[in-house]
Amino acid sequence: MLLWLFVMPFALANAEDPARPVTGSYRLEIGGMNARSTYLSPLKYSGTSVGASGEWRKSFQKNPENLVMTFSGAVNFEDMINTPGSARMLGADAEFNWGMAYRTRLPKDFQITAGGVVDINGGALYLTRNGNNPVSVNAWAGIDLTASASWHFTLGKLPILVSENVKLPTLGAFFCPGYGETYYEIYLGNHKGLAHCGWWGNHFSISNFLCLTLDFGRTAMELGYRYDYRSSSANNLVTRTSRNSFVIGVIPGGIGLKKKNNINSALY
Amino acid sequence: MTRYIYSFLIVLMLGLGCFLTSCQDVPDYKDTPQGNFDALADIVGQRYCYFKEKGINWDETCARYRSRVTSDTKQLDLFNIMSSLLDELKDGHVNLSSRFSTSYYRKWWSDYPQNFNLRTLQQYYLDFDYMQVNGMSYKMLPDSIGYIYIPSFSNPISESSLDYIFAVLYGVEKAKGMIIDIRNNGGGLLTNINTLVGRFIDKEICGGYIRHKTGPDPDSFSESYKITYKPADSNRIRYIGPIIILTNRSCYSAANNFVAVMKSLPNVRICGSRTGGGGGLPFSSELPNGWAIRFSACPITDSEDQATEFGIDPSPGYEVDCTDEELAQGKDAILDFAIDVYRRVFEEADKKNVTYTLPRR
Incomplete structure (x- = not known):
């Protein structure tokens, strides 16, 4: 799979058609995180977050001018303390997205997209001092709406792509224990009321990724900022997390702006 | 035209989401003696499970102890007031933990013969x-x-x-x-x-x-x-x-x-x-000053x-x-x-x- 992802940027589907390379981005994300889960504590926890993510994008074969296919995955780890500094909370989460977007190329090198992804993500906040309710598990499986806007220009001889990506989980299902339910009871087999239908009214999240891609030809570098807000409310419990991360990434093979190859890129 | 539709949809999504999120109620207590006392009273009042079995009117009990808390109440005094309040539950699973002490109701065993050596x-x-x-x-x-x-x-x-x-x-x-x-x-x-x-x-x-x-x-x-x-x-x-x-x-x-x-x-x-x-x-929670509370x-x-x-x-x-x-x-x-x-x-x-x-x- 990984080999395919690396090889694909250089493969041609049809000698007459422009190539549709897979643009693979590999990123490291470092920043701050705030979390509050009333299942664990009414207090807000703040700290650092580190993560790694990858995203693979490609113009879709059936309609390469207008359809873009995306697959992405990410893992994050958090280390936080509460405001008085008396307790520590650790967090970990992972997510996988696959989706399609409809693209419109606009004049003056602008591009906008709108679409949707299948989003599966899960994680946990672990409050180290708690006994029978030490963990707040967060899990979501559903459909997210996505939108993006990008514009590329040249600064000196360096092609640069500026892009803004928004992802909005919209309909799906998420996990939430009962108000006073312990994981021991769940372990015993009582799974009633754990899964909830999610929509913006009880599960509002938004992910915002602003990125500057510098295309050096054989490789491209990404510098970006990601804001990730997640909240859920069910069974009289509220969980909210917000993460601000600086992102640095690399795209092996570049994005094709520098080489001016005849490609149909998913990015512009 | 298309771009206007996209822009409108994005703004609509964000606005609606922010509105809906703000509806979710998360209690916010001040880190003052009264704020901490109110947090303790609410957490226990909303989550403790044996009020009925023990015939405890929690609101009335809290009102009696809250009158002893002022904005000048020192940490140790506040701890003792809260501990006394929690002792009213007569429950060995109830603890208040600060950096300097952990409260513990002992009478469930200390008032009885030990029957063991x-x-x-x-x-x-x-x-x-x-x-x-x-x-x-x-x-x-x-x-x-x-x-x-x-x-x-x-x-x-x-x-x-x-x-x-x-x-x-x-x-x-x-x-x-x-x-x-x-x-x-x-x-x-x-x-x-x-x-x-x-x-x-x-x-x-x-x-x-x-x-x-x-x-x-x-x-x-x-x-x-x-x-x-x-x-x-x-x-x-x-x-x-x-x-x-x-x-x-x-x-x-x-x-x-x-x-x-x-x-x-x-x-x-x-x-x-x-x-x-x-x-x-028992479940655990926390007060604004960082003290931990445990209760049935x-x-x-x-x-x-x-x-x-x-x-x-x-x-x-x-x-x-x-x-x-x-x-x-x-x-x-x-x-x-x-x-x-x-x-x-x-x-x-x-x-x-x-x-x-x-x-x-």
């Missing part, structure tokens, strides 16, 4: 010569009675340790009866109860029920969920013979739960004094769905107390009673040449 047991009954594994002590007592002392359920009890204990007592030394002594066992992991009970049953049993709060309203509880216990795997050693469990007031929480489950078995008698209770599975949140009842919070009584006819003087002289009346029951049962069974069973009184 470890030194007496080790010196006069075990002769300082017993086997020990996984925190459990065991020995074959005279008259072929297997004896196991389990002082705590804090650490996981391993299946292999139980196999060795049972193999030594019942495979090698051919014990005919079993005494499980859990006096002074303050509880620990509930999963240990599943491990232990599985060794004494040959079919699945209902050992109790568990409920949880479904909301902040005092009467919001889930339906009772049956707690079932399954026999240990067939490759494990099980014991289905007569068992006498020795208890005192200091048997609490998971130990109390163990007694409640075992008491429902026909071959088991509970001997000694009433256990300390602690039938509520999920009531666990016995196999007949009766409360276990106030302790489990010994089996009828098996109520025994020992005085401190007797214990100091090397006499453990509770253990003596259990040994005596077995002796008489064995004699009776031998005379009639029948299988021995423990008497009900």
Whole structure:
């Protein structure tokens, strides 16, 4: 799979058609995180977050001018303390997205997209001092709406792509224990009321990724900022997390702006 | 035109999402003496599970103590006021933890006879010569009675340790009866109860029920969920013979739960004094100043769905107390009673040449 992802940027589907390379981005994300889960504590926890993510994008074969296919995955780890500094909370989460977007190329090198992804993500906040309710598990499986806007220009001889990506989980299902339910009871087999239908009214999240891609030809570098807000409310419990991360990434093979190859890129 | 539609949709999504998110209520308390007191009152008021059983009017109780809190109340004084408030719950599962102290309601055991002395047991009954594994002590007592002392359920009890204990007592030394002594066992992991009970049953049993709060309203509880216990795997050693469990007031929480489950078995008698209770599975939370609070949140009842919070009584006819003087002289009346029951049962069974069973009184 990984080999395919690396090889694909250089493969041609049809000698007459422009190539549709897979643009693979590999990123490291470092920043701050705030979390509050009333299942664990009414207090807000703040700290650092580190993560790694990858995203693979490609113009879709059936309609390469207008359809873009995306697959992405990410893992994050958090280390936080509460405001008085008396307790520590650790967090970990992972997510996988696959989706399609409809693209419109606009004049003056602008591009906008709108679409949707299948989003599966899960994680946990672990409050180290708690006994029978030490963990707040967060899990979501559903459909997210996505939108993006990008514009590329040249600064000196360096092609640069500026892009803004928004992802909005919209309909799906998420996990939430009962108000006073312990994981021991769940372990015993009582799974009633754990899964909830999610929509913006009880599960509002938004992910915002602003990125500057510098295309050096054989490789491209990404510098970006990601804001990730997640909240859920069910069974009289509220969980909210917000993460601000600086992102640095690399795209092996570049994005094709520098080489001016005849490609149909998913990015512009 | 398309771009305007996209822009409109994005702005609409963000606006609606922000509006809906702001509707979600998260309590925000100030880190002041009154703010911390109010946080404690609300957390316990909304999540504690035994107000009804204990006849406590929490709002009225809090009002009495809150009048003692002012903006000038010092940390130590605030801690003492809060601790006194929590003592009104008369619950050993309730603690307030600060950097300088942890409050603890002790009267559930300090107001009762101890009925146990470890030194007496080790010196006069075990002769300082017993086997020990996984925190459990065991020995074959005279008259072929297997004896196991389990002082705590804090650490996981391993299946292999139980196999060795049972193999030594019942495979090698051919014990005919079993005494499980859990006096002074303050509880620990509930999963240990599943491990232990599985060794004494040959079919699945209902050992109790568990409920949880479904909301902040005092009467919001889930339906009772049956707690079932399954026999240990067939490759494990099980014991289905007569068992006498020795208890005192200091048997609490998971130990109390163990007694409640075992008491429902026909071959088991509970001997000694009433256990300390602690039938509520505790939950944890925090106050704005960083202090931690722990309280009973999920009531666990016995196999007949009766409360276990106030302790489990010994089996009828098996109520025994020992005085401190007797214990100091090397006499453990509770253990003596259990040994005596077995002796008489064995004699009776031998005379009639029948299988021995423990008497009900």
